[in-house]
Amino acid sequence: MERITGKTFCYVSIFLIVLLLFSITTFAATSSATKKVGDSSATGSVIYATGGYAELRADVNGGTGTGYAELWESKSWWPDEELYDINVNASNKPAANIDYYLTRNNGYYVKATGDTSINHTAKLID
């Protein structure tokens, strides 16, 4: 049996890593981003919608002030588009959610933004 050379091993590894990354981005059902205290924003990974309503939610983990969970549509070659956002507040509104209709096969992701003093998570659950 022929030995697998280092070069072939290298090619196969790269192929598998690319495949793995592709699989993660293609089939992940949740885009999640956690903005820590001191950060201005955090961005989640792109997910591809199955078509139908998905839940956009924001949850306060700590800190003070207001945070936003922004729903973005990813577009190749063009600027991404913000579709909607919801807010939470550490003092009286620790969680918020809405359902938003996502078009099948389009790419979407979330951004957690808001006051630097808040720690919160933005999630898009398809």
Place this chain on the structure above:
Amino acid sequence: MIILLSILKYEIKQFLRRPIWIVLFIVSIIFCIVLPRENFTDIYDLPSMVYFVMCINLLYLFYGAEEARFEQRNYLDEQVRNLPYQNKYRLGKLLYWSLISFTYYLIFFVSILSYYLFYLQVGFALSTFQTTFVYTFFIWFIPFFFSTIIGYILYSLLPNISCYLLIIIVWFLIMPYNSMLGFIPTSLGAWLINGDPNITKVISVYDMEIMKVNRGYYVQRSFMLIILVCLYTLLTFNLKKVGRYSLVLLLLFSLCIPYFSPFVPQINNRQTNSNIGQKNFFTETVLLEKATDYTLNNYIFDINHHYSKHNLSYKVKINVSADNSDIQLALLDDFKVKDIKFNNKNVTYIHQDNIIALSLPELHGEITLTAETETYDAIAPTSYELIATTPWYPMNPKEALNPYKNGNVESYQINLSELSSVTTNLEIANDQKLQGEAYGPTILKGNYKEKDNYLYPYSVEIEEIQINKERVFNEIENINDRLAANLAPSCESVIVTTLYPAFSANPSECYLYKNEDINQSNNIFTNVYLNGGDTSLFEAIFNNVIEHESWQNYLKREYDEETITRITSYYKRLSEEQRTQLIQKWYKEMEGTVSAEQMIQDMEDKYAEG
């Protein structure tokens, strides 16, 4: 004139002798259409080509630099300086660059329009074409032309290879991308941007709002033109001392334009639906007891829309009749209060967290408030939506929290700076004022249609609105069932909004958001059913999220360990039916303002009942 034409002819011949630029220009057009071809759906998408337009601008910067390099390599400058027509040659060069960039722009524009018309078969009206043409003229053609001059000037000042690095840095700083990253503050950056100052969409009643060239664009482009032409003239023209000094003075004067101009090209801010769409008015300010025990009436407004950015200002006089001297008014923080007078005397006030707190010298009198905004998203340069259910004007905080339950009819008189394209829930009187009685003033500027009881943007179909309305009413019915309530907004008239992204209602009007992709039940629940006060625990139980980590963290900050354990454990033990019974009780008896102690007590009792 003939000399100028001969110079143009000469330069065009030179251009044709260098096919590299022809090839680069043609390839750039092909790339701009072929690469994002799947993204093209409607003509409104053109501003989204911003990245490609940025690349074309870089190409023109290099082209300008190459023009300067070509001149230097062939010692053209020395030759021209000895000619009697030096200044005309330099002027001819400017005309030639404008001709080249305009020809490129025309080919580019026509190619894209053809793609829409013939390949995608998207038709559009003449007015759409006009808007598109004006937009692309200012955002595509003029920046291409300016880039050529900038490239030429930069290479003339730094005639070596490092100039190209400088060009890239300059390009990065003056391109729209900078407005997104904010390396230069937008107040200054907007004046330097050689392209579209808005990289993101501007939400408006008009799909093409982002393509509407406002007054700020004209001022900014004139500002840049003066600076570039002055610099070019100083560098290349043969001028006498007086001419040279005059140009320097003109240059210095034009640099001051941004400080004096009332119009600015930068119009978009971060578009936060949350600021206007979801009830979060009083996050940190607790409403003082009795501070909302007053009535407001006889509003008289003078409203000025400034057709630039999100700028609008107004002065309002209101008759107030209060039970206490310390009162609180609701007014969104986006509207910055300039001053408040009571019976023409200044009074002190604090405006924060969307609440104005002030102390009245007397219990009855007239409040005069002056406010202006540059940030309120529902105001765009050519349209706006000021709707009765939002505190864009001073109102009682209770009404702001729930206009459906706490709305009062008041009389209004409104003087607008311009009445064209304005639709309102008031009457337009003979003297061109808006006046009448309503639960609040709604003023919409833009292209709206009216049919039956619906008032809606021109781009929306009435069938869509009916479907959307039906959905909202189904959601209301579901909430009614869960709360054993029977709220039924009459919706005598339905107003469809594009900028206010949630359902809201007062006793006579319903406001529907045009986008039907959003399930509105949460907004309806808070905007129509809840009545202010601390309803957070009730909302958590209603939405079945009390066990969620974020809620548990919140409870830990607010209550002791024992309280949290008892709420959570009782909640887990209760059946779905028992939970529903408690929700109905808390809503019926206290409209959701249930305290933790009361909640535990009721849960205990309910659990004991079995």
